[in-house]
Amino acid sequence: MPQIFTVFQIVIDKHLSDLINKEGWDCHPKAKAYKEAMLDGDIRTGVMHDCFTKVAEVVADDLDHVFEVGAIGPEDRITRFEKMTSISVGNIIADAEGNCSVVADFGFTPLAQTFHKMLLKEAA
Numbered sequence: 001m002p003q004i005f006t007v008f009q010i011v012i013d014k015h016l017s018d019l020i021n022k023e024g025w026d027c028h029p030k031a032k033a034y035k036e037a038m039l040d041g042d043i044r045t046g047v048m049h050d051c052f053t054k055v056a057e058v059v060a061d062d063l064d065h066v067f068e069v070g071a072i073g074p075e076d077r078i079t080r081f082e083k084m085t086s087i088s089v090g091n092i093i094a095d096a097e098g099n100c101s102v103v104a105d106f107g108f109t110p111l112a113q114t115f116h117k118m119l120l121k122e123a124a
Contacts, residue, residue: 002059005066008052008092010034011083037090041104047115052092055084063101063108066093 010033012020019027025035033046046052059077060066069077070087078084087093087103092111094100100111 002061003096005058005060005063005096006054006094007056007058007066007070007084007087008094009055009082009084010037010046010051010090011053011055034090038088039090041089041102041109043090043092043102043111043115046090053082055082056080063093063095067103 010030012031012034016028016031020031025031029045029049030051033043033049033051036042036044037046043052056070057079058066058069060069067087070084070091089103089105091103092100093103093108100115101108102111
């Protein structure tokens with residue numbers, strides 16, 4: 001049954017991108033959090049430093065369907081709020097009940113309850 005899922009990503013703007021190119025990935029907590037999330041699937045730094053942004057809501061049946069829609073569409077199932085890349089490792093997806101999962105190398109990892117509260121409070 002379709003429901004609305006919320007997608008959280010770490011958005012790198014032009015200013016931060018320029019800084020990363022000049023000084024490397026450890027130049028800023030958000031840059032470091034992005035690297036850790038995308039390469040290792042480790043979202044701890046990103047959540048603790050308020051680096052994740054609610055980028056979209058996706059109408060889908062389940063997490064696998066969110067991943068598919070976020071990668072190949074159809075676009076009419078996505079409501080974008082910010083710049084959004086295709087869904088990938090290190091992104092966080094919340095279902096309608098507030099259960100959060102991290103996109104892993106293979107499948108999804110449930111997000112610890114400690115991080116749920118931090119992430120969803122920031123999105124409200």
